[in-house]
Amino acid sequence: MKAPIQHSSPLPSAAVVEPFGRPGRALMLGHVHPDADVLGTLLALGLALEARSWSVVYGGPHPAPALLGFLPGVERYRTLERLDGRFDVVVLTDCPNPQRTEGLIDQARRAGKIVVNIDHHPDNRRYGDVNWIDATAAATGEMLYELLGALRVTLTPAMATNLFTAIHTDTGSFRYSNVTARTFMIAAALVAAGARPELVSESLYERRAPDALRWLGEALARVEVSADGQVGWLALPASAVPERIVESEELVNYPRSVASVRVACLLRELDGTVKVSLRGKGDVDVQKIAAQFGGGGHVNAAGCTIPGPLPEATRIVLDAVRRAVDDRARS
Ligand SMILES: [Mn+2]
Known part of the structure; x- marks a missing residue:
């Protein structure tokens, strides 16, 4: 060989x-x-x-x-x-x-x-x-x-x-x-x-179904931003919006679009696990965050899959994101 x-x-x-x-x-x-x-x-x-x-x-x-x-x-x-x-x-x-x-x-x-x-x-x-x-x-x-x-x-x-x-x-x-x-x-x-x-x-980007914007509104109403504005996230329970909507919309881009947000997360519950997408804007390496959970990707775009339930998964991921954002602020 x-x-x-x-x-x-x-x-x-x-x-x-x-x-x-x-x-x-x-x-x-x-x-x-x-x-x-x-x-x-x-x-x-x-x-x-x-x-x-x-x-x-x-x-x-x-x-x-x-x-x-x-x-x-x-x-x-x-x-x-x-x-x-x-x-x-x-x-x-x-x-x-x-x-x-x-x-x-x-x-x-x-x-x-x-x-x-x-x-x-x-x-x-x-x-x-x-x-x-x-x-x-x-x-x-x-x-x-x-x-x-x-x-x-x-x-x-x-x-x-x-x-x-x-x-x-x-x-x-x-x-x-x-x-x-x-x-x-x-x-x-x-x-x-x-x-x-x-x-x-x-x-x-212009092939949405007639009901897609209503579902998009439903999803976006769940976007949250941390008190200091640096972390934005969207946690979606399994049945909150149809799978086809989640698949056709880059939902993580919405929390990312908030000016003060440095790391954005999408957490979606699927068959007992939670799929996590992370996006950065250049200063925080989100690949390193995903790697802590066995995932991977790029500096500004990464993902991982972790066990549910969703509220617990959200807390764990946001803790890791917070550490990465604070570490970056200190360095
Ligand atoms: Mn590629």
Whole structure:
């Protein structure tokens, strides 16, 4: 067994490009609850390989969310329980922890000659045969743009739309502190290749159901802000608002939007556990807070899952957030 390849700069090395040289059969493997950065990157690469006579299977433990039904090629993405046949290459994108494939990674290792792990999460477990981890990328979408360039792929509007959406969502529509000049240069190239910003925005943010705003109001009425204004949170009991509303709204962005808030939390009760999303604004590292509870993510966006009940979970998380905010104030 060869030692795994480790690579971390913004441009792919020869070893990262190499597995995609000669056509074969590829698996684009997503993780639980795939988002646009996962799906957009897997679809863009898969479509590029198919244009080069590869045979590509797309899928993961959960289906693509209905909200992302506009991504070109997403109808090919399947819920996988068992993998059939052999693969010349297995690709995982935006997946820091192989456990997030719900066991599919183990099957993929047996069925695949080589596992390629492409990600921008700093806490990536480097579980691939080839690991390309660039924590300076705002989205894995930026990295895939560079990979397709290195492969000399001519971008189609379908590939460009997938990558543009990946970058759009991971940067909060080009608003977060992860956005760099490179982000805009890549976005510009993707628009030149046929991605349409207005269609992506409309598809992502203007597809609400008629009753969605009423439910959104219901949820937002529960937002609370600490006495000093620095911590904002939203604790949602299981039946407070329908699941489809929570899934289609980035609810944690609302407490984050309060001027004085430095850390925002969304806590949602689900089947006895509590899913926690944390957002920062650059000074408090929320990944470190999530890591205390076995979670992970980025400096400004992280998450974890902890046991319920909700009031207890809320107290525990807010205590950890308070410590992080106070530690930061002292340093
Ligand atoms: Mn991402």
